[in-house]
Amino acid sequence: MPIRVQHDDFDAGAEIARLRANNPKIGAVASFIGIVRDLNEGAAVGSITLEHYPGMTEKSLSAIAEQARTRWDLFDVLIVHRVGTLAPSDQIVLVVTTSSHRGDAFAACQFVMDYLKTEAPFWKKEVTGDGARWVDARETDALARERWK
Amino acid sequence: MKLRVLYFAALRERVGCDHESVAVPDGVVTVAQLRTWQAQRGEPWASAFAETRRVRAAVDQTMVDDQHALHDGAEVAFFPPVTGG
Numbered sequence: 001m002p003i004r005v006q007h008d009d010f011d012a013g014a015e016i017a018r019l020r021a022n023n024p025k026i027g028a029v030a031s032f033i034g035i036v037r038d039l040n041e042g043a044a045v046g047s048i049t050l051e052h053y054p055g056m057t058e059k060s061l062s063a064i065a066e067q068a069r070t071r072w073d074l075f076d077v078l079i080v081h082r083v084g085t086l087a088p089s090d091q092i093v094l095v096v097t098t099s100s101h102r103g104d105a106f107a108a109c110q111f112v113m114d115y116l117k118t119e120a121p122f123w124k125k126e127v128t129g130d131g132a133r134w135v136d137a138r139e140t141d142a143l144a145r146e147r148w149k
Numbered sequence: 150m151k152l153r154v155l156y157f158a159a160l161r162e163r164v165g166c167d168h169e170s171v172a173v174p175d176g177v178v179t180v181a182q183l184r185t186w187q188a189q190r191g192e193p194w195a196s197a198f199a200e201t202r203r204v205r206a207a208v209d210q211t212m213v214d215d216q217h218a219l220h221d222g223a224e225v226a227f228f229p230p231v232t233g234g
Contacts, residue, residue: 034234056210122233123158134159137230
C-alpha cells in the first residue's frame with residue numbers, strides 16, 4: 001500500500017527495498033523522515049499525541065500523492081504517517097519517491113511534505129512541563145506550500 | 150436539512166464531543182452559514198466558533214472554503230489548522 005496511517009513504527013530501509021524490488025528502471029530514490037523533537041517553542045517536550053480524521057486522512061494523502069505523480073515523472077510515492085502517542089526521537093512520517101532521475105524524486109518528495117503539512121488532517125498535542133497543549137500551525141508551512149503554485 | 154457534524158483536536162475538546170447529528174434551519178445552505186449558526190447556538194459552540202480564522206472545514210472528507218454548499222446528509226467536519234508531519 002502506498003499510503004498508510006499506523007500506530008506502529010516503520011523501517012525506511014525495508015520500505016525502500018520493497019519499492020525498488022523488481023524495478024531496474026529506478027535511478028533515484030528520495031526520502032524524508034519527520035522525527036519528534038525534544039524541544040518546541042522553548043519548552044521541553046515529554047511526548048506528543050497525534051490525532052487524525054480517519055477516512056479523510058487517507059483520502060487527502062492519496063490526493064497529494066496523485067498530484068505529485070501528475071506533476072513529476074515518478075514510479076512510486078509512498079507515505080507512511082504514524083498516529084497515537086510518540087516520544088522525542090520517535091519517527092512520525094516517511095515519504096519516499098522513486099524516479100529515473102534525482103530531480104523529479106527530490107522535488108516530488110518536498111512537494112508531498114509541504115502539502116501534507118498544510119492539507120492532511122493530523123493534529124499534534126504535546127505534553128511539556130507546563131501541561132498539555134495543541135501545537136499551533138506555522139505560517140512558514142503555508143508559505144512552503146504556496147511556492148508550488 | 151440534517152447533517153453529521155464532526156469535531157477534531159482543540160475544537161473537539163471545546164465542544165465536548167467528537168460528533169453530533171444536527172438539523173439546521175432552511176437558511177443554512179453553505180459552510181459559512183453553518184459556522185454562523187453554530188456561533189449562535191449558545192455554549193459551548195459559541196466559544197468554539199468565536200475565532201473563525203482558527204476553524205477549518207471539510208465536507209464529505211474534502212477540505213472546502215466557506216462558500217461551499219451543504220447537502221442533506223453531508224458529513225461536515227470542523228477543526229483547527231492541521232499540524233501533522
